[in-house]
Amino acid sequence: MRPTTLILACAAALIATAAPAQAAVPKIQLVKVYYDSPGVDRRANASLNGEYAVVRNTTRAAIDLEGWTIADQTGYRYTFVPGQVLKAGKSLTLRTGQGTSGTSTVYWGRRAYVWNNDKDSAYVRDANRKIIDKCSYNSSYRDSVSCL
Ligand SMILES: [Ca+2]
Ligand SMILES: [Ca+2]
Numbered sequence: 001m002r003p004t005t006l007i008l009a010c011a012a013a014l015i016a017t018a019a020p021a022q023a024a025v026p027k028i029q030l031v032k033v034y035y036d037s038p039g040v041d042r043r044a045n046a047s048l049n050g051e052y053a054v055v056r057n058t059t060r061a062a063i064d065l066e067g068w069t070i071a072d073q074t075g076y077r078y079t080f081v082p083g084q085v086l087k088a089g090k091s092l093t094l095r096t097g098q099g100t101s102g103t104s105t106v107y108w109g110r111r112a113y114v115w116n117n118d119k120d121s122a123y124v125r126d127a128n129r130k131i132i133d134k135c136s137y138n139s140s141y142r143d144s145v146s147c148l
Contacts, residue, residue: 026124026133027059028068030147031091033122033135035115038143043112048097051115053122055094055133057086067127070094073120078108122147 030053037050053070057063065080078094084106086092092104096114099107108114115122119138126132135147 025058027057028063028065028086028124028126028132029056029058030054030122030124030133030135031056032144032146033115033120033137034144035120035137036117036140036143037113041113041117045097045099048110048113049095049099049107051096051113053094053115054091055086055124056091057088060088062087065092068132069123069125069129071123071125072114072116076110076114078106080106 032054034050034052037047039047039050041047055070062085065084065086066082068080069077071077081101084101085103087103090104092106094106094108096108096110098109098111099105101107118140119136121134121136123131124133133147135145137145139145
């Protein structure tokens with residue numbers, strides 16, 4: 001096979017395998033987990049808030065997140081309170097420490113880290129506890145993982 005023909009064949013194969021995954025985009029999708037906050041982890045509130053997970057509403061309609069949860073592998077769980085609505089296409093950041101929650105950032109209120117610095121998994125579940133999305137990582141070399 002000539003090199004160009006080979007490249008085209010590889011590209012076609014990649015597109016073929018990528019297509020089914022695109023059809024199954026979760027309506028609330030994990031975008032990123034920043035699991036090793038900058039600097040030494042001494043549980044200062046700013047450091048706890050340097051650790052966060054980001055989710056995005058991939059649909060064209062607002063989603064009421066009341067009763068939805070974000071949890072780690074151990075089972076530490078954040079539950080969205082009534083009134084937490086994520087507009088179409090918008091992202092929301094869940095920070096580990098304490099703060100005043102709003103429409104685009106909510107605070108878990110923890111005094112300890114939740115996302116392990118080496119490996120862990122983040123789960124998004126709807127109000128019926130059905131898993132909507134999951135993001136796993138296994139690297140202490142990196143500080144964050146892109147879930148897309
Ligand atoms: Ca750190
Ligand atoms: Ca954990």
